[in-house]
Amino acid sequence: MATPDGTEPEIRPYRSPDDAAATYVVARTAIARTAATAYDPDQIAAWLGPARLDLTGWDERRHGASTLVAELDGIVVGFADLRSDGLVDMLFVDPRAGGRGVARALLTVILHDAEARGIAELRTYASRSARPVFERLGFTVVADRPDNTVRGVVVPNTEMRRLP
Template sequence: MKIRKFKQGEEKELYEIFYNTIRTVNIQDYSEDQVAAWAPSYIDMEFVMQKIRDIDPFVAVEDGRIIGYADIQPDGYIDHFYCHHQFQGQGVGRRLFVALEEEAVEKGIPSMYSNVSITAKPFFKAMGFSVEREQLVKVGDQQLKNYRMVRRL
């Protein structure tokens, strides 16, 4: 598995990972209506493509196929962190996390933080994050529970 920076032209592939992970993995902790609001069947692809370009993520690649992606912003915020639903529990997230941590240290970012789903909470805890607070966030017409988690570097 190789970890590298995202390349323009990979936006749709990353969105498919986002969509399918939420629809097949996060469904274990969220209702059908909640995942439909979080990962809608119809979305403005131009908006999605620009969002992915803006977050400038790392991608995990196995045999020429992207199997996960994650980003870290200049203030330490992890906006997206998704692993392909067929590659869960195979070290993809750990490898992506190492890349985020290395970038944070290199840029002098004092801590990393994210709004973490119920599903991802155990992974983030295993990576040394602690829960700062539980949150209810509005996504479309739904309320979703997540956690603000922080890890000091």
Template sequence: MDHAVRLFRDTDAEALAELTGAAIRAIGARAYSPKQVAAWAARHPGPERFIASAAKGDTIILAVDAGDTPVAYALFEAAGHLDMLYCHPDHAGRGLAMRLLAEAEKRAIVMGIERLFTEASELARPVFERTGYVMLHRRDFSITHEGRDVPIHNYAMERKLG
């Protein structure tokens, strides 16, 4: 199935929130413990976060299926921070993340952004590396969930543009 790429519309917000939760629970479980996945999923954004991000000028690029339903997305801020890259589990492994990263790079260059940077999960790290991102360091931190600190990690990464 071919996927179209387009920009976010406010009517996509609910689908993106659901997609994010599904990706964290299904894909995140491949590299993180059940406690880590629960803590991560509990802090994932609701629909209002996507509407607010778009309103403040963040760029949200979607991959959509034939019915125009979002199946993957990338969100980057004007300073070049790629804050989110998620793919619905039913559509993972089809190159959508790499396609969205390439589109984000094109748009960032047009905006005059000289580098994109992110905090990639254990599972997203290889995708970022394949598209030219360099790992700067591992980030170990905790997420407070159900009154306990849950240790988790990701990777600070960047890609210089231009």
């Protein structure tokens, strides 16, 4: 899908360890700016947690999933993780690239990947800001999770799924 300016996000596999810092920054920026429109400052602070100086654990977590990276003009602007059990564990887009089809492109490739791998159902725990993106791609609400807790702070989200 082309973005409004005619460019298409390039979707490619995560490259370790080269993509660790860029994907980490995308996640933190998306939480701090995009999710901040739907959550209060205490919730954002809990979700962000302490900044990592060593990205080894972050990089290892990307290895535990099939991670895709989105680039526009050679710059990492988003990423998503698909775990082997069908959990879309992460979906983050840099707010500066919002509205340019990045999340849709990432999820579309994940849908094709899941089908090719025989994963019968995709699941996610969508934030308030991510829920509309998942809904547009056929995910339905399983349950609202008003008591979801992150680092001792309630950060509500929604359990969603998508059947083939």
